[in-house]
Amino acid sequence: MKFSGFRVFAEALRGHKGWKPLWRDPAPQSEYDVIIVGGGGHGLATAFYLAEVHGIRKVAVLEKGWLGSGNIGRNTTIIRSNYLLPGNQPFYEFSMKLWEGLEQAINFNAMVSQRGILNLYHSDGQRDAYRRRGNAMHLTGAGAELLDQDAVRRMYPWLNFENARFPIKGGLLQRRAGTARHDGVAWGYARAADLRGVDIIQNCEVTGFRIENGRVQGVETNRGTIGAKKVGVAVAGSSSRVMAQAGLRLPIESHVLQAFVTEGLKPAIDGVITFGAGHFYVSQSDKGGLVFGGDIDGYNSYAQRGNLPVVEDVLEGGMALMPRIGRARLLRSWAGLMDMSMDGSPIIDRTPVDGLYLNAGWCYGGFKATPASGYAFAHLLATDTPHETATAYRLDRFARGYVIDEKGVGAQPNLH
Numbered sequence: 001m002k003f004s005g006f007r008v009f010a011e012a013l014r015g016h017k018g019w020k021p022l023w024r025d026p027a028p029q030s031e032y033d034v035i036i037v038g039g040g041g042h043g044l045a046t047a048f049y050l051a052e053v054h055g056i057r058k059v060a061v062l063e064k065g066w067l068g069s070g071n072i073g074r075n076t077t078i079i080r081s082n083y084l085l086p087g088n089q090p091f092y093e094f095s096m097k098l099w100e101g102l103e104q105a106i107n108f109n110a111m112v113s114q115r116g117i118l119n120l121y122h123s124d125g126q127r128d129a130y131r132r133r134g135n136a137m138h139l140t141g142a143g144a145e146l147l148d149q150d151a152v153r154r155m156y157p158w159l160n161f162e163n164a165r166f167p168i169k170g171g172l173l174q175r176r177a178g179t180a181r182h183d184g185v186a187w188g189y190a191r192a193a194d195l196r197g198v199d200i201i202q203n204c205e206v207t208g209f210r211i212e213n214g215r216v217q218g219v220e221t222n223r224g225t226i227g228a229k230k231v232g233v234a235v236a237g238s239s240s241r242v243m244a245q246a247g248l249r250l251p252i253e254s255h256v257l258q259a260f261v262t263e264g265l266k267p268a269i270d271g272v273i274t275f276g277a278g279h280f281y282v283s284q285s286d287k288g289g290l291v292f293g294g295d296i297d298g299y300n301s302y303a304q305r306g307n308l309p310v311v312e313d314v315l316e317g318g319m320a321l322m323p324r325i326g327r328a329r330l331l332r333s334w335a336g337l338m339d340m341s342m343d344g345s346p347i348i349d350r351t352p353v354d355g356l357y358l359n360a361g362w363c364y365g366g367f368k369a370t371p372a373s374g375y376a377f378a379h380l381l382a383t384d385t386p387h388e389t390a391t392a393y394r395l396d397r398f399a400r401g402y403v404i405d406e407k408g409v410g411a412q413p414n415l416h
Contacts, residue, residue, distance in 0.1 A: 045374020
């Protein structure tokens, strides 16, 4: 079934009775060429690109709950490629290019909206740092514009420009950045993978790995043993727990990241804004709610909920940036599990167990990386070589001294 404007019109004429489920609900087979553990955005994208790019279609995606119940549905939907370091910038720009063609590639409306992202600066030193970042972005074709205060004021005249502690002096704008509908991304990748023969198996929790003579033979699940030639793990905040079942200890800590949405308001923010003097970012959804977030809770947790100190900190940042937010009523909050690596950058690599591969450590960058992460992980699974944009994301880089410290705060995951 191919989606199109004509199909929507035809279904409307016959009472929308011809629509079918987006993907099948198959029972697990006894063996697959590749098993992907984790039915979130990265796992589903990996399965799609394995089938689409590499022709590997005997693939299963195992999800312990329902599809999209993890971080893919628990984020603030921002997509961008405004990174600095050579280990990160080419990768996220590759992801941005995939976002720009995603809806055509998967034939699904993921509501990709390139509305732009504006990172505000509040001092001369921060301006110079943003100029450097913008130059790095230009080198990969990401595009960036350094705006002065007048240019920012024309875009958002109601920001608190005269804040005594954090005056807004300008910003770095990437016009190609924006947002995408997180659920639509998961559903679109699932449907596209399913159409290419991939089995998406929900309510199938991996409880262990079958490893013989140092090589993975498959996985143990609550629905029985499933054999596989290769197993890729993409389970976000549960990476450490899942990989521990294979006897591996990861350089990762799990933290909670909260997000918030207000009641529906009239259109006020047509892009994404980040506060340079604190960790606060905000956009406005198509339903009118202001969607925003900030720092992770500064302790290790596997709970999909947060605590009040971070709520207070995020709201204080919002008030400092845009006092008018104080009149909006907070509708709800939620949280996702971040697998915070020691340098704030991801891991896409083989593990010491032959045939077992890891996709983890995404910190704050997981959603925006979804297409490139799936593409690069599929490339690794299919060819046993890293994709050209992901060569820096090695598991052993911490031991070798090749960290990618984008924020420059060292081995403190709670600060990345």
